[in-house]
Amino acid sequence: xxxxxxxxxxxxxxxxxxxxxxxxxxxxxxxxxxQAARPLSTEKPKTVLELAGKNLYVKDNCIACHSQMIRxxxxxxxxxxxxxLSGEYAYDRPxxxxxxxxxxxxxxxxxxxxxxxxxxHMRDPKAMVPGSIMPAYKxxxxxxxxxxxxxxxxxxxxxAFFTPYGPEFKRTRAAWEAHRPKVIxxxxxxxDDMKDEDVKKAVANGEVPEIVAxxxxxxxxx
Amino acid sequence: MQSNAALEYDYTxxxxxTYVTILFGFLGMLVGTILALQLAFPELNYLIGEYGTFxxxxxxxxxxxxxxxxxxxxxxxxxxxxxxxLKVSMAExxxxxxxxxxxxxxxxxxxxxxxxxxxxxxxxxxxxxxxxWWVDIVIxxxxxxxxxxxxxxxxxxxxxxxxxxxxxxxxxxxxxAMLYLFNNMSIPTYFATEGLxxxxxxxxxxxxxxxxxxxWWYGHNAVAFGxxxxxxxxxxYFLPKExxxxxxxxxxxxxxxxGLMFVYLWAGSHHLLWSTVPDWMQTMGxxxxxxxxxxxxxxxxxxxxxxxxxxxxxxENPLIKFMVIASTFYMLSTxxxxxxxxxxxxxxxxxxxxxxxxxxxGVLGWVVFxxxxxxxxxxxxxxxxxxxxxxxxxxxxxxxxxAVVLYFTSMWIAGITQGMMWRAVDEYGNLVYSFIDTxxxxxxxxxxxxxxxxxxxxxxxxxxxxxxxxxxxxRKLTEEPQFRTPMA
Amino acid sequence: MDIQNIQGYxxxxxxxxxxxxxxxxxxxxxxxxxxxxxxxxxxxxxxxDDNIDSPLVEDKIAxxxxxxxxxxx
Numbered sequence: 001x002x003x004x005x006x007x008x009x010x011x012x013x014x015x016x017x018x019x020x021x022x023x024x025x026x027x028x029x030x031x032x033x034x035q036a037a038r039p040l041s042t043e044k045p046k047t048v049l050e051l052a053g054k055n056l057y058v059k060d061n062c063i064a065c066h067s068q069m070i071r072x073x074x075x076x077x078x079x080x081x082x083x084x085l086s087g088e089y090a091y092d093r094p095x096x097x098x099x100x101x102x103x104x105x106x107x108x109x110x111x112x113x114x115x116x117x118x119x120x121h122m123r124d125p126k127a128m129v130p131g132s133i134m135p136a137y138k139x140x141x142x143x144x145x146x147x148x149x150x151x152x153x154x155x156x157x158x159x160a161f162f163t164p165y166g167p168e169f170k171r172t173r174a175a176w177e178a179h180r181p182k183v184i185x186x187x188x189x190x191x192d193d194m195k196d197e198d199v200k201k202a203v204a205n206g207e208v209p210e211i212v213a214x215x216x217x218x219x220x221x222x
Numbered sequence: 223m224q225s226n227a228a229l230e231y232d233y234t235x236x237x238x239x240t241y242v243t244i245l246f247g248f249l250g251m252l253v254g255t256i257l258a259l260q261l262a263f264p265e266l267n268y269l270i271g272e273y274g275t276f277x278x279x280x281x282x283x284x285x286x287x288x289x290x291x292x293x294x295x296x297x298x299x300x301x302x303x304x305x306x307x308l309k310v311s312m313a314e315x316x317x318x319x320x321x322x323x324x325x326x327x328x329x330x331x332x333x334x335x336x337x338x339x340x341x342x343x344x345x346x347x348x349x350x351x352x353x354x355w356w357v358d359i360v361i362x363x364x365x366x367x368x369x370x371x372x373x374x375x376x377x378x379x380x381x382x383x384x385x386x387x388x389x390x391x392x393x394x395x396x397x398x399a400m401l402y403l404f405n406n407m408s409i410p411t412y413f414a415t416e417g418l419x420x421x422x423x424x425x426x427x428x429x430x431x432x433x434x435x436x437x438w439w440y441g442h443n444a445v446a447f448g449x450x451x452x453x454x455x456x457x458x459y460f461l462p463k464e465x466x467x468x469x470x471x472x473x474x475x476x477x478x479x480x481g482l483m484f485v486y487l488w489a490g491s492h493h494l495l496w497s498t499v500p501d502w503m504q505t506m507g508x509x510x511x512x513x514x515x516x517x518x519x520x521x522x523x524x525x526x527x528x529x530x531x532x533x534x535x536x537x538e539n540p541l542i543k544f545m546v547i548a549s550t551f552y553m554l555s556t557x558x559x560x561x562x563x564x565x566x567x568x569x570x571x572x573x574x575x576x577x578x579x580x581x582x583x584g585v586l587g588w589v590v591f592x593x594x595x596x597x598x599x600x601x602x603x604x605x606x607x608x609x610x611x612x613x614x615x616x617x618x619x620x621x622x623x624x625a626v627v628l629y630f631t632s633m634w635i636a637g638i639t640q641g642m643m644w645r646a647v648d649e650y651g652n653l654v655y656s657f658i659d660t661x662x663x664x665x666x667x668x669x670x671x672x673x674x675x676x677x678x679x680x681x682x683x684x685x686x687x688x689x690x691x692x693x694x695x696x697r698k699l700t701e702e703p704q705f706r707t708p709m710a
Numbered sequence: 711m712d713i714q715n716i717q718g719y720x721x722x723x724x725x726x727x728x729x730x731x732x733x734x735x736x737x738x739x740x741x742x743x744x745x746x747x748x749x750x751x752x753x754x755x756x757x758x759d760d761n762i763d764s765p766l767v768e769d770k771i772a773x774x775x776x777x778x779x780x781x782x783x
Contacts, residue, residue: 003738004748007384010376010392017393017483022400024487024510027720028503029435031713036431036499055423058347061277067573071496075645078653086498089430094347097434097497101573102261104657131662135260135267135275143272149419152411156425160409171415229762306760382770385756459757468754473739476750480735484728502717702761 053217246290390455397447481517551587576637607696
């Protein structure tokens with residue numbers, strides 16, 4: 001009998017287990033793969049500064065408490081804005097939907113919060129939202145964001161997955177040096193709306209404090 | 223190979239993994255308790271600067287418990303019971319012995335380094351898969367080394383029939399390997415460019431909705447093949463051995479095995495209900511989650527029926543108590559999960575504290591209890607000493623059981639309260655509560671959970687102490703106990 | 711036929727196919743035991759008699775010896 005034979009041959013037995021457990025993945029993930037990767041026509045990839053902010057969102061693990069997924073219920077669209085669409089996430093690597101809302105959803109936080117608000121909130125959440133249990137992220141005001149890695153990421157996704165970044169995104173260090181002033185200019189726009197003098201000074205010196213990249217990212221969530 | 227009267231099972235590697243199981247268990251629970259207290263008392267976020275915030279610590283808690291505690295518990299039990307049911311000693315193969323030791327040291331040092339990367343926020347961002355690309359490579363190597371031992375031991379076995387626990391461990395090995403590899407596919411940006419940026423940084427090969435699907439196919443089934451499959455394998459060996467009763471129905475155990483293998487992986491998309499993945503996938507995840515009750519309860523009932531006519535052992539032997547309550551919590555969490563996977567229930571439960579509540583009655587009540595019981599069973603046999611204190615074991619049992627009950631009851635209430643408040647509208651259809659109202663209301667439940675964490679960790683310290691005293695000061699045994707573990 | 715239809719039919723036949731396999735397996739388990747071809751419950755003893763000199767339920771070395779004998783015939 002088949003089963004008897006199978007149980008006596010560890011190799012084929014292991015193979016059988018692999019076949020049985022791979023069914024689900026094949027049938028659930030593969031058929032929809034190409035379709036689910038399609039962006040909305042209005043969707044633009046993130047700028048290097050915003051990507052650096054996204055990487056900080058990952059580094060400080062904001063998804064432990066914040067989702068980016070507005071479900072199609074009236075109570076959610078009233079609170080957070082239009083429900084989320086698949087095509088809006090097409091450039092998100094990794095996806096940052098989160099699985100827990102200890103704090104509110106952030107998928108459209110750029111629509112109703114400002115640079116100024118974020119600056120105060122990240123320094124002292126309780127001052128903006130009495131009763132908040134979110135920790136302050138003061139270290140973001142002094143740490144420097146890794147914009148070079150963000151540029152490398154943009155180039156990588158452009159080459160590997162055809163994410164529509166412009167022709168100036170190249171693998172070379174020279175290309176990065178040429179692009180860098182653009183990132184600093186973006187950072188300056190954010191810093192101009194901020195109050196912190198040290199942050200302004202750092203940006204003027206050609207450095208991007210983490211908080212600037214973070215706010216650029218949060219503002220881009222719309 | 224001739225059978226040799228002087229031949230004995232060799233527990234060198236099992237002992238090493240036992241020590242680190244206890245070490246990582248303590249660390250994971252300690253960090254978990256700090257996290258629980260941080261939610262109740264946010265001032266605790268600033269203990270160690272930027273490295274001590276809730277968000278930075280959470281991956282350390284989850285990964286230490288999964289890849290530190292549970293996985294080393296699986297390794298420890300494997301290196302113990304595999305020899306026994308395959309009837310071959312590690313000492314018979316020099317190659318497997320050396321590989322076993324190398325496996326341990328690479329695992330231990332790798333786990334420490336991996337934890338340090340998380341402290342510094344070197345993270346790929348996906349839950350339970352935060353490790354960056356080069357840590358993933360180390361993990362794959364560790365996993366393959368375990369595979370070498372599995373197939374090596376099976377290759378030189380004397381007992382031709384593979385006991386059902388071996389099936390489960392084999393499935394754990396294969397399942398995790400497949401899931402981990404596919405989910406962690408990423409491109410290191412440093413090498414994709416001319417050395418730009420950080421060498422640690424990588425970018426996922428999947429994006430958006432696809433990434434979510436792959437991630438939860440992984441996330442759910444890492445739970446399946448890490449927290450369920452090997453633990454079921456564990457109880458199928460340790461419960462019969464401790465009680466002296468053969469499995470109630472061996473046929474049922476085989477049937478539930480194939481059922482679990484096939485059904486479990488479909489259920490991953492229940493983490494994505496009401497999201498932007500296609501409707502049919504959500505429905506499929508929902509439906510299969512409910513079907514999943516059958517193989518899960520098949521195993522659980524089989525375990526309970528194994529004790530048929532022997533229930534007096536429950537009162538006499540605290541180890542049986544641990545295992546029986548573990549399978550009871552297994553039944554509880556495998557009925558709770560499918561309930562949460564029903565779409566209308568999920569609309570309320572998702573994103574709330576009911577979800578961590580569910581995870582923890584499974585992990586604290588089932589996984590940790592079962593691993594502790596296994597180590598209690600193994601220690602006297604590995605060190606040839608009697609368990610140091612039966613009384614301590616009883617105290618520990620009640621402390622930890624109380625802790626689990628406090629944990630999940632408080633989180634049930636917290637989760638449902640919050641879920642209902644989010645959607646509450648007044649007579650004009652306006653939202654009643656601002657978000658912060660739904661946070662401050664949870665404070666008492668967060669305090670209860672903090673207390674539960676302290677209680678559970680204290681119980682675990684008692685466990686560690688009991689094991690330590692057993693190894694150093696337990697009464698010496700002249701011969702190996704056949705079934706019931708002797709204790710003073 | 712679009713992909714959705716194919717998936718629908720695929721799912722339907724897969725379900726039937728798997729149900730058949732499931733019941734076939736259950737039938738196999740109980741039938742072969744009833745007919746006395748195999749005794750599954752004896753494997754439960756492996757966990758209980760697990761000393762290195764305990765009696766084997768199925769002896770691998772002996773069965774391999776038998777196999778080679780048969781091949782040499």
